Amino acid sequence: MGGLLCQRDIKHREWEIILNDSIWSLSEMPEELNHAIYLSYEDLPSCIKQCFLYYSLLPKSTLFYDNNIIGMWISEGFVHGTSDNLEELGSKYYKELILRNLIETDTLYIDQCVCNMHDIVRSFAQFVARDEALAAHSAETNLGSKLIAQKFLRLSLESKSSETDGLDWSSLQAQTTLRTLISVGHINMKPGDSVVHFPCLRTLHTDSAGVVALAESLHELKHLRYLSLQNSDISCLPNKIGKMKFLQYINLRGSQQFVNLPHSIVKLGQLRYLNLIQTSINGIPRGFCVLTNLRILRGFPVLEDGDWCSLEELGPLSQLNELGLHGLENVTAPLSTAKAKLVEKVHLTDLYLTCRGRLGNDGQIEEEDRVSEEEQQQIERVFDELCPPPNLDHLSVNGYFGRQLPWWMMSSEAMPLKSLRILFAEDLACCTQLPDGLCQLPYLEFIQIRRAPAIKCVGPEFLQSHNHQSPHHSHVVAAFPRLHEMKLAGMLEWEEWEWEEQVQAFPVLQKLTLQGCKLRRIPPGLSAQAKALNILCIINFQGLISLENFASLVELEVAINPNLVTITNLPRLQKLTVFECPKLKVLEGVPGLRRLVLKDSDMETLPEYMGISINPRHVELHCSLPLLASIGAGQSGPEWDKFNHVEHVKAYAREGDNPRKWYVSYASNPYNLDTNVNLSSMSRGDAKI
Structure with missing residues (x-):
């Protein structure tokens, strides 16, 4: 109801109309279904109604990211726009469902990229779509009769992992009118099983290891737009895939045996999405540069020899919104990376740069992965040439082993990342300092840095904006003016954080996690300046003795801090979690606990x-x-x-x-x-x- 009412002017008459709506007395709906949801559903624009009903088909046992869901909507024709703005329009539909509380964001994932649907809302949507769509579990006793008695446009099936409980693929063959088939879990396949019985199929999503038998018949799906073979056992796509002229989305995420893309993939002129994350793909065919409709490319393997395409072929892909490069340690000619023309890709908002990790489970460099000075200098030159465009929103750097971070992360004057909002950095094996070009970024909301064992001190340069004054104002500009959440973890040798009380920083920081370091004290600037800090997690600090004087803190977690003795003067604290802090003897000044x-x-x-x-x-x-x-x-x-x-x-x-x-x-x-x-x-x- 809140999601519905917020669409209306806050006037007595507008809300009274909703209160007196005849839907409240509708008698055709089963009693267990919520009339308030029906009212909210009826208020949706027709195009978003279809997207909402479709969302209820997604199996709860599987993770679906926002771009996967939006791709399904586009493939079904629910998103009505020009070719240039389909993903952007689909994202607006997605956010509208969140705004109306019809789907709920999963707080474990950043930036609303994963959502859930409440069971009551899901039941309502499945009831409304019952004549066209079926969401079922293979264990249902009457599933077979349902599949015989009625033909559906959309079918979603969940199965258990064992073969005895799995559904036979042949039991689906009567569903010749299907436009969408979603299958999660084990499905029993036999030699000769194929997809030829579904000539109208536009969307095929399987999340199962046992679908290799389907690979050779995929090219028979002439109308297919969306192909997802997630966590499958296939090793390659069929050579005839180039005949699937309407194919727009290919998702192979988690198919670890997958090694080869056929050369005919360059014939898929409508391709907008290609995801190769967590596969064993060892290269991309030459000529890839002709796929200029690509919007999202993840898991692109970087190789510079053989018959595989190089980074240079990314240059013409000017429509890219998301790009993920893997194996950047393989680049032998650093200047060649400039030919990828990242800085010219004006639509690029999400960039993922990955090298092979050099750190072991203990967070230290493995002996066999020791990095020479020459290797450090080479990877530094490679990353320097990968400067992203100024409109970048989300940056992830993983496995970087240079001693110095790329210049575009360390520059505070040119601010090449001036639009950056989210930063992930992980496995920085050799970096000796945190990036000092971030503190003045006007839109930066989230930072997570994990596993950087070479950093021993975080000095004043991390908060350098306290030395700068705005050209239009006389007052000092606080560092990290919009940062809401920061996580620093696995900085095993971190001993000192220089931040004095008068240095203004983190004025809106709400959540801070510090984990796995040698800090003996929390800097005085944190408690003095982070006046909006509500949640603080202090984990695995070997030397920390006391924690005190946080005026705004509402929730505190302290874990595996063997020398922590005192927690005091936290006047607003409401929730405290203490895990394996055996020396904690003093807990006082917490009247609101x-x-x-x-x-x-x-x-x-x-x-x-x-x-x-x-x-x-x-x-x-x-x-x-x-x-x-x-x-x-x-x-x-x-x-x-x-x-x-x-x-x-x-x-x-x-x-x-x-x-x-x-x-x-x-x-x-x-x-x-x-x-x-x-x-x-x-x-x-x-x-x-």
Whole structure:
């Protein structure tokens, strides 16, 4: 309803019209379906209605990114625009569904690129589309009869991974009118199975290892626009794929056995999307430069010998919105990278630059992957030539092993990344400092830097804008003026962060994660200047002793900090999670604390501060079995005075792989104490229900 009402002027009459709509009394709809969703659905433009109903077909067990979904919409003809703006228009439809709360963003993924649909909303959409579309699971008892009794335009099937539960491909052959077929999970294939029974198919998405039998007949799908063989067992596409003149999208992500693209792919003049991520592709055929309709190209393997096309063939691809280059360590002539003409690609908003990683699981350089000074200098020259256009929105750098980052990440004057909003950098094996050209970027919202073991100090250059004044204003411009979230992890040798209290920076930073370093103190500038900071995660700091004086902090997580002793003066803190911080003795100055989570399987007594300086409403404990038994003893136990004032306590102890095998549940008002630990057995060193 909020999503619907926000489309209306905030006037009494506008909202009253919605309140009095006849849909509220519609009787044809089953009772379990929500009339408010029906009202919201009816308010959608007709083109977005189709996109909404289509979204409900996507199996919940599989991850679908926004560009995959938009590609399906375009292939079905739901997005009505010119060839130049289809993806942009589809993105607007996608964001409109988010705005109306008909799909919900998954917060684990940045920038709304993954969404979920609530089960109630999904049931409604599937009910509305029931005459044309079916979303089913192979285990349904009446699925076979449904497929015999009715022909559908769109079919979505989920199957389990085992062959005994999988659906037979032959059971689908009666669905000759299909325009969309989505199959996730195992499907039973036999020799001779093919796609020739689906002559009208526009969209084919399979997420299964067992579809290699279909590869040779794919060229028979004359009307196919969207082909996704995700996580499949195919090693190549058929040589006749060049005959599929309408093909616009090819997704091979996760097909690890895939090694070869046929030369005929250069005949697919309508191709807009090609994803080769997590494949074993070892090159692209020459002549690739003719595919000038490409908008998204991910997983492009960089090779400079043999019959494969080089980076130079990317030069004419001027319509690219997203580009991912893999294997940049293979470039032997750094100046040749300039021929890719990245800086001239005015539509390019997302760029992914990847080298083979040199770091092991411990975050340090593997002995066999030691990098020579000559190799460092060469990769530095390669990346210097890959300067992106100034309108770049999203940058990801992975596996870079130069000592210095490329000039366009370190320049604060020319600001070549002036439009950058999101930055990911991972496995920076040899970099000795963070990029110092970012702090003045006006739109930068998110930074994540993981695994940079050569950085020992973050100096004042990281926040250098405090030395600069705006040419139009006399006041100092704060560094990182729009950054909302930052994650710095795996900087194993990081010992010092220079940031004094008076240096203005991060005025709107809301969430900060610091993980895996040697910092002994949090810089005073952070608590003094990051006045909007709500969520702070401090993980695996070996030397940190105290954490204090964050006026705005609402949620704090401290984990694996073996020397942390004191947490104090956090006046707005509401939630605190403490995981394996055995020396934490002082917790005070947290008057707003509502929820406390303590996790330490070796904990044998509750900390003293629980009965002295804090008064949370809810406490969750993960502790040793003896401590759990002491809590379960209630008023007669030694821990009673430390938790009896808490409104609700949930405590757990592990057994084997079950972290909640044993439990105690306590409520103070009305009094209730429940446990599955047999306290009398505990006295004999045994725990039984």
